[in-house]
Amino acid sequence: MSEIKNPETKSKKSRKLARRQESNILIKNFAQISNVNLSFGDLTVLVGPQGAGKSLALQWLKIALDGRQVVEALRSAGQSTDRSDILIDLIFGTGMASGWNSESTQINFESSRINLRNISKRGTGKEQLFFVPAHRSMLISDGWAAPFQKLGPDTPVVARLFSQNLFDRFSGKDAGTLFPVEKRLKKEIREKIDAAVFHGGKVGIEEDQQHSRRLRLVHGDMHLPFMTWTAGQREFTPLLMGLYHLLPPTQQRKREETNWVVIEEPEMGLHPQAITAVMLLVLDLIWRGYRVVLSTHSPHVLTMLWLMRRLKEYHARWQLVCQAFDVKLQPMQAVAKAALEKDYRAFLLEFNSEGKVNSVDISDLDPSSEDERIAGWGGLTAYSSRFADAVRDAVNESER
Secondary structure: OOOOOOHHHHHHHHHHHHHHHHOEEEEEEEOOEEEEEEEOOOEEEEEOOOOOOHHHHHHHHHHHHHHHHHHHHHHHOOOOOOOHHHHHHHHHOOOHHHHOOOOOOEEEEOOEEEOOOOHHHOOOOOOOEEEEOOOHHHHHOOOOOOOHHHOOOOOOHHHHHHHHHHHHHHHOOOOOEEEOOOOOOOHHHHHHHHHHHHOOOEEEEEEOOOOOEEEEEEEOOEEEEHHHOOHHHHHHHHHHHHHHOOOOOOOOOOOOOOOEEEEEOOOOOOOHHHHHHHHHHHHHHHHHOOEEEEEOOOHHHHHHHHHHHHHHHOOOOOHHHHHHHOOOOHHHHHHHHHHOOOOEEEEEEEEOOOOOEEEEEOOOOOOOOOOHHHHOHHHOOHHHHHHHHHHHHHHHHHOO
16 A cells, blocks of 8 residues: 655645755954855855965854854853953954944844844754864864863854864863774774774873873884874864764654764875775764765865756766765765755855955856966866876877
């Protein structure tokens, strides 16, 4: 007997999907940003040159969803949030208050206007967006993360919140072995990460000679302190530990209250093999129901986005997703199938002729586009193309 579907339930699902597709943030005249308008898919990638405001835009997304959580954390740390200039500095880092202009600055999330008076009322107080900042290795440079209140106002609040999350994990009862851990990651993803990053090593918390607990990487008889690790291992480990927060060791796919994930520069210090493992983990996150936003300077990340858009466009078999990531078919079937149904978007944040930043939707990622910003994937492939052109010209000239 065929299943009878409730039309009302289907309608609710359709409305929920529509709401997801409409999520956008508009930022005007804040710091170097002139006009940035971002509409979010299931996976959205931001690209652009250094200092183009990618991090500022993503921090505003955090405030739009979790302003109450942010303000409560600041107040709990004994910091005054009553004055607007102080609040901006506490959120974005000392000196950023000068980027706010009460007359011209405009921040909108969906249909809601954000101002300095209503930040503390945004969200429920429970974390809706989990933010993994860039330069995360600096938060644990001595092998241990600092709690929120130990980091000063020079540190953006998203980094302070992330450091607190790491501190709680390192201090928890399960902070013996942190990698590899069964039932925390899918076996196929765990094996990819091990082959690309740790090469059989084990990450955990151990006591040092001064009886202080610190991160260690164990390879055979070697127990290596954090600062002796490779740059990629130092950058990837806090990223992975942070993402553990989103992967409940239960039958639940995701944390109930958290729906968004921001990861800044997931490629930092990593070989393309390791970046591929990270992007496979990102597909797992969107399969779980999270909406993921990345900022990147890596062509490899956009190559993955291009891959998924093209496979979706051509109604490809889910097996081709597994083929692309070199993972076994059956264990990753659900993730691969879901990946082909998701919405992938990309935006370039670029400087205009006045030195201010605007956004451009480059989601098509079409190499044949007449718009160089789209064809060159926001500039990430333009330089290699120029190098290839120079070599081609040299070959042609030598044959004359």
